[in-house]
Amino acid sequence: MKYIKQFGIILSITCIGEILKYFIHLPIPASIYGLIILLLLLMTNIVKIDDVQDTGNFLINIMPLMFIPGAVKLTTLWDQLKSIWLPIIITTFATTFIVMIATGKSAELILKWERKSNEPNIR
Template sequence: MVKIVIGTLQVLLLYAIYLVGIGIQNVFNLPIPGSIIGMLVLFSLLVTNLFPLKWVQEGCQFLLAHLPLFFIPVTVGVMEFGHVFQGRGLLLIPVVILSTLLVMVFSAKLLTWLKFREIRKDQHGS
């Protein structure tokens, strides 16, 4: 029961950071989506250790576990724009494959770099 309450509070905290991003976008009339600004705010807080990871870790794990559900409305929405993709279906296949591969390679390199940095930090700290 406690884990559910903590997870809920952490998801609400993440939502509040999202709303801060929306607010920053509206106040400064930025062309960047508020959700991206909110992620950058969260990233900055985590990197600078002003915001401990444990404050949002449970909520993040919950959201990541249910991430595929968030893509269902987007997929249904894209289906309404079939006329845009008409005649270009074969072109989409290499684009999707290439973009997927790029994301996988970038993610792997980033994770390797972060793990290497963590191992090096542990070696120097001990």
């Protein structure tokens, strides 16, 4: 029953994100609206982490499984994609490296910031 309640909370927030996407005509996916809403609800303790943690962990664990339908669809679109495969591969590798670099630099910045905040002020 706990998992049904947690999934219901996540699904309700996702539904609210879909409704916002319908009314706010910005090029932002509805899932991003849902993630922002969930983040705000967690930060304000309206939704406690225990209210969604187990189901959230389950959904993260099965995430690779969710990519299978998209990958299968790509195999059926090979005739349309074969003329642009090289730009797709170059873009994929370039954006992957950009994301890796940005993530690494962000992590370095956060770690440096944490070290500074934990240092004792000796004067």
